[in-house]
Amino acid sequence: MFLSNPSGLTVSQLIERYDTRSPRYTSYPTATRFTPAVGAGQAGAWLKAAPLERSVSLYLHIPFCKRLCWYCGCNTRAMNRRELISSYVKLLLREADLVLAQVGRPVRVGSIHLGGGTPNMLSPTDLEQLFEGLSARFDLRRCFEIAAELDPEVLTPEWVDAAGRIGLSRASLGVQDLSPRVQAAVNRPERFDTIRWASEALRGQGVSSLNLDLMYGLPLQTVEHVVTTLGQVTTLQPDRIALFGYAHVPWMKPHQKLIRDEDLPDAGMRFAQSQAAARYLGAKGWQAIGLDHFALPHDSLAAAARAGRLHRNFQGYTTDEAPVLIGLGVSAISRTPAGFVQNSASERDWRASVTAGELPVARGVALTDRDIFVGEIIERLMCDFVVDVADVARRCRQDMSEVTGTWPLLRRFRADGLVTVDDGVVEITPSGRPFVRAVCAAFDPEATGLVQKHSRVV
Ligand SMILES: C[S@@+](CC[C@H](N)C(=O)[O-])C[C@H]1O[C@@H](n2cnc3c(N)ncnc32)[C@H](O)[C@@H]1O
Numbered sequence: 248m249f250l251s252n253p254s255g256l257t258v259s260q261l262i263e264r265y266d267t268r269s270p271r272y273t274s275y276p277t278a279t280r281f282t283p284a285v286g287a288g289q290a291g292a293w294l295k296a297a298p299l300e301r302s303v304s305l306y307l308h309i310p311f312c313k314r315l316c317w318y319c320g321c322n323t324r325a326m327n328r329r330e331l332i333s334s335y336v337k338l339l340l341r342e343a344d345l346v347l348a349q350v351g352r353p354v355r356v357g358s359i360h361l362g363g364g365t366p367n368m369l370s371p372t373d374l375e376q377l378f379e380g381l382s383a384r385f386d387l388r389r390c391f392e393i394a395a396e397l398d399p400e401v402l403t404p405e406w407v408d409a410a411g412r413i414g415l416s417r418a419s420l421g422v423q424d425l426s427p428r429v430q431a432a433v434n435r436p437e438r439f440d441t442i443r444w445a446s447e448a449l450r451g452q453g454v455s456s457l458n459l460d461l462m463y464g465l466p467l468q469t470v471e472h473v474v475t476t477l478g479q480v481t482t483l484q485p486d487r488i489a490l491f492g493y494a495h496v497p498w499m500k501p502h503q504k505l506i507r508d509e510d511l512p513d514a515g516m517r518f519a520q521s522q523a524a525a526r527y528l529g530a531k532g533w534q535a536i537g538l539d540h541f542a543l544p545h546d547s548l549a550a551a552a553r554a555g556r557l558h559r560n561f562q563g564y565t566t567d568e569a570p571v572l573i574g575l576g577v578s579a580i581s582r583t584p585a586g587f588v589q590n591s592a593s594e595r596d597w598r599a600s601v602t603a604g605e606l607p608v609a610r611g612v613a614l615t616d617r618d619i620f621v622g623e624i625i626e627r628l629m630c631d632f633v634v635d636v637a638d639v640a641r642r643c644r645q646d647m648s649e650v651t652g653t654w655p656l657l658r659r660f661r662a663d664g665l666v667t668v669d670d671g672v673v674e675i676t677p678s679g680r681p682f683v684r685a686v687c688a689a690f691d692p693e694a695t696g697l698v699q700k701h702s703r704v705v
C-alpha cells in the first residue's frame with residue numbers, strides 16, 4: 248500500500264515514523280501543564296473577572312458507573328449506592344452556589360452538558376432535582392442545549408421520561424463495539440437491541456440530536472468487527488458518530504492492565520480499522536469531522552465544520568463558542584479567558600472542600616498571550632486541517648517568530664507529503680490527516696518532553 252508522497256514512504260513506514268505519543272489537544276495548554284500553583288483563590292479571581300455578556304456553558308461531571316469497562320480512560324468508578332449518588336447531586340448544587348458567590352452577578356447559561364462516568368446513574372428524581380436546583384440558580388431562559396452522555400445498558404424508561412421533562416435535547420450513547428468477543432475482552436456486555444430501544448425512546452422524548460460513541464483499537468478487535476458494528480448502528484441513523492481510537496495508558500489508568508498487551512491491535516491494524524470506518528461512513532452519507540467524528544449533513548456539527556466554525560473542547564469537537572465554561576463536580580475543568588482550573592480528581596477531597604464552603608480547585612494554568620496564539624493554531628489544525636499562521640498571529644497580536652522553532656520540524660512532514668506550507672498557511676494533506684496530532688505537537692513547545700505521557704497518534 249503506497250501513498251503518493253515525495254519521499255515515497257509506505258503507510259507502514261509513515262506510521263512507524265509518526266505514530267509517536269501526542270496529546271489529543273482537547274485544550275491548549277494541555278492538562279499536563281496544570282499545576283497546584285493555580286488554586287481556589289486564583290479560580291475565584293478569574294471567575295469574578297470573567298466576561299458574562301454572552302451566555303456561559305455549564306459542564307457537570309458524574310463520576311459513577313454501574314461497572315468499570317477495562318478500557319475506560321474517564322474519571323469514574325463503579326458505584327451503585329443510591330444515597331451516595333444523591334448526596335453528590337446536592338453537593339454539585341452547593342458547588343454552584345460557591346461559584347456564583349465568586350462571580351457576584353447573575354449568570355446566563357447557554358448550554359448544559361452532563362458528562363461522566365455515567366450521568367444516567369442519577370435516579371430520575373436526582374436528575375429532576377438537579378435541574379430544579381440549576382434553574383433556581385442560573386438564568387436558563389436562553390439555554391439552547393442540554394446534553395448528556397448515557398450508558399444504554401443502565402437507561403430505564405423512567406429515566407428517559409425524566410430526561411423529557413428536563414428538556415434533554417442531545418444524547419450520546421456509549422456503544423464501542425458490538426462483537427461479544429471484543430465486549431468480553433473489555434468487560435462491557437451490551438446488546439444492539441438495547442441501543443436501538445434507547446435511541447428510539449430518547450428521540451420519542453424530544454432528543455433531537457443523537458450521537459453514538461464507537462471505538463477502534465480495542466483488544467481482539469478487527470476491521471470486520473468495526474465495519475459490522477457500523478453496519479448495525481447506522482440503521483439507527485445517528486446524527487453523529489464519534490469513533491475514538493482506544494487510548495491505552497495503563498500507567499495512568501491501572502485497570503487497563505486487565506487488557507492483555509498481546510490482544511491489542513498494532514499501529515497498522517489500528518490504522519486499517521480507522522480508515523475502513525471512515526470509508527464505510529463516507530459511503531453511507533456521514534461527513535467526516537476533524538479527527539474522529541462523523542455527522543449527517545443536516546447536523547449542526549457538520550454545518551459548523553463546513554463553515555470553519557468548529558471548536559474543540561474537553562468533550563471533543565463542538566459547536567460551542569461560549570468564552571466561559573463552568574465545570575462542576577469531581578475533576579471538572581473550568582475555562583475563563585484568563586486560564587483553566589481543574590477540580591480535585593479525588594471524590595473525597597472534592598466533597599470535603601465543597602462541604603467546607605471552598606471551591607474544590609486542585610490545579611490550573613494561567614494563559615499567556617503565546618498560549619492563546621499556539622492554542623488557536625492547534626485548534627484550527629485539529630478542526631479544519633488548515634491554518635493561516637500569519638493571520639492567527641495578526642489576530643492574536645503575536646510575532647511569527649514565536650513559532651519559528653516549528654518550521655524546521657514541519658519540513659520533515661512536508662517532505663513526507665503530510666503537509667503543505669505556503670506563505671504561512673499550513674495545510675494537512677489527506678494522507679497527513681491521521682497524523683494531525685503529531686503536526687500539532689510541532690507547534691507545542693512542551694510536547695517533545697511529554698513523549699511517554701500520551702496515547703498513540705493513530
Ligand atoms: C463517559 S463515556 C460514555 C457514556 C457511558 N459512560 C458509556 O460508556 O456508555 C465516554 C466515552 O469515552 C470513550 N472512551 C472511554 N475510554 C476511552 C479510552 N481509553 N480511549 C478512547 N476512548 C475512550 C468511549 O467511547 C465512551 O463511550
Ligand code: SF4
Nearest residue numbers: 312315316319321364
Ligand atoms: S466507558 Fe462509560 S460505562 Fe464504561 S467505565 Fe467508562 S464511563 Fe463508565
